[in-house]
Amino acid sequence: xGWLRKSRQRDEEVEQVESDKLEKEEKEIPLAYGPRDxxxxxxxxxxxxxxxxxxxxxxxxxxxxxxxxxxxxxTVVAALGGSSIELRAFAAPRSGKLWPQVREDLVAELxxxxxxxxxxxxxxxxxxxxxxxxxxxxxxGNIAMRVLGFDGPRWFLRAVITGPAATEQRARxxxxxxxxxxxxxxxxxxxxxxxVLPLHAPxxxxxxxxxxxxxxxxxxxxxxxx
Numbered sequence: 001x002g003w004l005r006k007s008r009q010r011d012e013e014v015e016q017v018e019s020d021k022l023e024k025e026e027k028e029i030p031l032a033y034g035p036r037d038x039x040x041x042x043x044x045x046x047x048x049x050x051x052x053x054x055x056x057x058x059x060x061x062x063x064x065x066x067x068x069x070x071x072x073x074x075t076v077v078a079a080l081g082g083s084s085i086e087l088r089a090f091a092a093p094r095s096g097k098l099w100p101q102v103r104e105d106l107v108a109e110l111x112x113x114x115x116x117x118x119x120x121x122x123x124x125x126x127x128x129x130x131x132x133x134x135x136x137x138x139x140x141g142n143i144a145m146r147v148l149g150f151d152g153p154r155w156f157l158r159a160v161i162t163g164p165a166a167t168e169q170r171a172r173x174x175x176x177x178x179x180x181x182x183x184x185x186x187x188x189x190x191x192x193x194x195x196v197l198p199l200h201a202p203x204x205x206x207x208x209x210x211x212x213x214x215x216x217x218x219x220x221x222x223x224x225x226x
Contacts, residue, residue: 033125033176034150035157038185047183048225050076052089052155052197056181061225065199073199081174083163089184089199090156091191098156098194099149103128106147116142129166148179155186155197 038054041047046057050065053076066075076087092098106128107117115132128147134140144166148159159179164171186197 033122033180035152035179035182035184037152037155038183039153041183045183048202050202051199052185052187053087053157053199054183054185055178057225058177058181059225061178063202063224065201068196073201074196076199078178080178081165081171083161083165083171083175085165085175085178086160086162087182088158089186089197090158091186091193091195091197092151092154092156093193094154097151099126099151102149102156102158103147150184152184153186155184156194157184 041054047054048057048063050063050073055061055063055076055078058080060080062079064077064079065073066077068074074088078085078087090098103119103126107119110117110128110130110132113133115130117131118129120127120129125148130145130147131142132145134143143162146161146166148161150157150159161172161175165175166172184197191197
């Protein structure tokens, strides 16, 4: 990877600013936080139905579905307020939690590409704050991101926040609205642990009202809630 190198002094100044922001965020992010299981969702909720991941129908939110390999969709990216959150849902065993091991693996993987990471303990949950070297030579500096993990009943959700919401609480509020309003659905099919749960293009909003969805492009499916 070609990364632009900066002076040690500038690196330290940038890291100090980001560290100060992260410490502030650690104190301000609400502790009651996370997606719900489909069984706990209200029948009349307005949800953008994409299979395993169902997002609240928030005005102005743009949703993109992306295949990792082949043509099967496995990643949802929701953009709102200048920031974005990447979401993937996985099968999990009936007992135990995946996030502790996934978190350890992610920290090691990020370290191998030169990222600096910090684990933030927020009540009973832990987030990973990371400064990742830009992989595009035309981009100077580091990219801030926040990685979240949620263990549900036989599912695990991984979320990666980028943009201003990764470091600024005011911007984070819009992304929090997505996280706290979303629902994870595990279908009845058998899935081994860590198998990606299936997604599909937005098919419905669970309401009799007009969904307001506009499918804008084929391929990676893009929709906007209006």
